[in-house]
Amino acid sequence: MAQRVGMEVSVAIGEMVKMADADVIAAYPITPQTHIVEHLAELVANGELDAEYIPVESEHSAMSACLGASAAGARTFTATAGQGLELMHEVLYVASSMRLPVVMAVVNRALSAPLSVWGDHSDAMACRDTGWIQIFTENGQEVVDNILCAFRIAEDNKVLLPIMVHLDGFHVSHVIEPIILPDQKEINPFLPVNNYPLPLNPSQPVAMGDFGPPFIYTETKWAQEMNLRKSLDTIVGVWQNFGDRFGRYYKPVEHYRSDDAEVLLLTMGSFSETAMTAIDKMRNEGRNVGLLKLRLWRPFPFNEIRKAVAKAKALIVLDRALSFGGLNGPVCSEIKAALYNQPDKPKIVSFVGGLGGRDITITDFENIVAWGIEITEKGSKNEFEIYGVRE
Amino acid sequence: MSKAENEITWKDIEIGSIVTEAGNASQYRTGDWRSQRPEYNFSRCIKCALCQIYCPEGCIKQNADGYFETDLYYCKGCGICARECPTMVITMKEEE
Numbered sequence: 382m383a384q385r386v387g388m389e390v391s392v393a394i395g396e397m398v399k400m401a402d403a404d405v406i407a408a409y410p411i412t413p414q415t416h417i418v419e420h421l422a423e424l425v426a427n428g429e430l431d432a433e434y435i436p437v438e439s440e441h442s443a444m445s446a447c448l449g450a451s452a453a454g455a456r457t458f459t460a461t462a463g464q465g466l467e468l469m470h471e472v473l474y475v476a477s478s479m480r481l482p483v484v485m486a487v488v489n490r491a492l493s494a495p496l497s498v499w500g501d502h503s504d505a506m507a508c509r510d511t512g513w514i515q516i517f518t519e520n521g522q523e524v525v526d527n528i529l530c531a532f533r534i535a536e537d538n539k540v541l542l543p544i545m546v547h548l549d550g551f552h553v554s555h556v557i558e559p560i561i562l563p564d565q566k567e568i569n570p571f572l573p574v575n576n577y578p579l580p581l582n583p584s585q586p587v588a589m590g591d592f593g594p595p596f597i598y599t600e601t602k603w604a605q606e607m608n609l610r611k612s613l614d615t616i617v618g619v620w621q622n623f624g625d626r627f628g629r630y631y632k633p634v635e636h637y638r639s640d641d642a643e644v645l646l647l648t649m650g651s652f653s654e655t656a657m658t659a660i661d662k663m664r665n666e667g668r669n670v671g672l673l674k675l676r677l678w679r680p681f682p683f684n685e686i687r688k689a690v691a692k693a694k695a696l697i698v699l700d701r702a703l704s705f706g707g708l709n710g711p712v713c714s715e716i717k718a719a720l721y722n723q724p725d726k727p728k729i730v731s732f733v734g735g736l737g738g739r740d741i742t743i744t745d746f747e748n749i750v751a752w753g754i755e756i757t758e759k760g761s762k763n764e765f766e767i768y769g770v771r772e
Numbered sequence: 773m774s775k776a777e778n779e780i781t782w783k784d785i786e787i788g789s790i791v792t793e794a795g796n797a798s799q800y801r802t803g804d805w806r807s808q809r810p811e812y813n814f815s816r817c818i819k820c821a822l823c824q825i826y827c828p829e830g831c832i833k834q835n836a837d838g839y840f841e842t843d844l845y846y847c848k849g850c851g852i853c854a855r856e857c858p859t860m861v862i863t864m865k866e867e868e
Contacts, residue, residue: 480788541787579790588791594800600782601789607782 383563383627390521390553393560394460394486395420397525399430400568401532404455404575407435407446411465412498413550414488418460440465444472444483451481451543452589454580456532459483462550463490463497466504470511476543477512478605479590482535482577483543485513486528489650490550491737499738500550502650503702505678506711512605514544514612515678519653521558524548526629529563529572534619536575540612547678549651551738563627571626613680633682634689635674638664642671644754645693645727649675649712652699652741659746670750675712683719690720696727697753699768701735709733709765728757734768745769802829806849808864814839816859823853823862 388396394417398406406425408418424430433450437443440461451457461469466487476483489505491497505515514534518524524546531544548554579587593601617633624630637657639645648656653674663670673689673696675682690696700710708714709731720726730753735741741749749768756766775784777799786792814837823840824832831846832853842853854862 478788479790579787579792586794589788591789591791593789596777597780597785597789600780601785603782604785604789 383561383567385559385561387557388521388560388562389416389555389557390524390548390560391416391488391555392420393521393525393558393562394528395424396562397528398458399424400562400565401458401529401572402456403430403432403458403532405433405435405447405450405457406459407437407443407450407457408459408461409437409440409443409465411440411462411490413490413500413554414460414462414465414486416554417486417488421458440468441472444469444476447483447485448472448476448479448481451476451483451577452479452581454575454577456536456575457481457483458485460486460488462488463492463504466508467492470508473508473511473513473543475590477609478601480541480605480608481543482532482541482575484528484531484535485543485545486524487545487547488550488554489547497737498550500552500651501701501736501738502547503736505545505547506702506704508545509679509711512542512609513679514540514542514609514616515547516544517547517649517676517678518553519549519651519674520553521556521560522629523631524553525560525562526623526627527631529568530619530623530631532575533572533623534612534616536577537615537619538576538578540608540615541577542609542612547650552651567626571623609680613677613682616677616680631676632685633675633677634685635676636689637672637674639671639673639689639693641669641692643669643694644750645671645673645690645696646746646750646753647673647675647696647698647712647716649678650701652701652735655741655743656699656746659743659750662743663747663750668750678712681715681719686716686719687723690716690727691723691725693727695754695757696729697750698729698731699735699741699749700731700733700765703733703736713765730756730761731765732768733765739769741768801845802848803843803845806844806847807867808849808851809844809867810842810847810849810851810853810862811865812839812841813861813863817861818859820858822856822858826852826856828852
């Protein structure tokens with residue numbers, strides 16, 4: 382039987398990758414991802430996990446090695462954070478364009494300069510258009526569940542796309558939480574053996590990553606786009622199947638006390654936990670507020686978002702990244718674009734906060750909601766509000 | 773892929789644009805890069821084959837009479853053959 386045990390979330394991720402029976406792990410250590418790959422290196426070294434652990438010289442090499450392993454049909458895992466993700470950047474596009482089902486845990490960390498090892502979503506947002514499926518999680522249980530689901534989704538022959546599972550640096554990665562790890566015999570029927578359809582094989586040669594002249598490039602990119610869009614069905618299906626087997630259900634957009642809410646708050650990642658507590662407090666005070674949690678960032682769940690906000694009067698979005706010189710935070714910009722042509726839509730207020738590891742507390746969320754409601758009534762001279770900056 | 777390059781639709785693309793058919797680069801008309809074409813005065817040709825050896829595109833072949841000629845489907849017009857020919861058989865002419 383699956384047991385609920387206290388465990389550091391990074392260690393739990395390593396344990397889940399072991400149970401998923403990964404074949405190749407290529408990784409370069411970087412705070413706050415380090416404990417994940419340290420634990421995996423131990424598991425390989427002591428024989429608990431029969432895999433190749435490739436200690437590479439950079440994240441660029443880590444992702445490049447993952448491409449080769451995945452192209453050979455290996456179940457491939459890596460993890461990184463912040464600057465490491467940015468160093469991988471050009472290779473990320475190659476993974477998705479070549480349809481290689483690499484699974485990567487991204488322990489979200491603010492980008493330099495100034496140097497910060499603490500969490501925000503600026504690293505994730507810089508990878509928005511790389512063609513990866515991107516899932517955000519808010520606690521240890523969600524991370525390990527989604528690492529398992531990610532292998533199944535990525536390797537599904539209808540999908541064959543790489544997946545980032547995002548978790549907040551330190552707020553999630555370094556805390557000890559009660560986590561239910563399934564039994565190995567429960568995992569095996571859920572996660573079939575990786576069956577990449579056209580692996581590198583000397584007896585059946587193929588050419589991967591060829592050049593694409595103007596006569597073919599547009600067709601290849603559209604095929605990639607259509608495939609990423611269509612992956613939404615498989616993602617939702619795998620989450621449903623996971624829920625039916627393990628009792629925990631995930632959705633592209635998740636709701637908390639939002640059905641009748643006039644005012645909706647929208648968050649991503651671990652801050653959703655604090656936001657739920659803030660919503661409870663405001664509900665107890667008789668205020669009609671609810672929370673939306675955006676779990677799936679790519680492919681973006683446009684229809685689910687449109688449906689989720691259809692009845693609300695106000696939507697307050699908290700981004701944990703700046704889009705320098707842009708209209709709003711990246712998430713809010715996306716949501717505004719999704720709703721622009723809708724006949725009925727809430728007033729939308731954009732906040733950016735929680736940068737570089739700064740907490741957003743329950744009181745902060747109450748302030749954000751109150752300030753957001755005030756803006757929907759009186760307007761603001763700003764395109765978005767930066768929360769908590771000292772004037 | 774057996775279709776001509778301008779008939780391939782996005783639905784025909786293999787997973788990840790993987791190429792499963794060997795030698796399909798032969799369909800690629802590199803000749804349309806050309807701004808100059810080689811012209812021949814075979815009366816001076818000694819059939820030494822240096823042009824064929826030097827051609828970086830590998831698109832010069834011997835014809836039935838033993839002379840060496842470029843396949844204009846692939847020839848990029850680089851002019852190396854004209855430069856290397858010891859008897860100056862080849863001159864490069866502007867494409868119109």
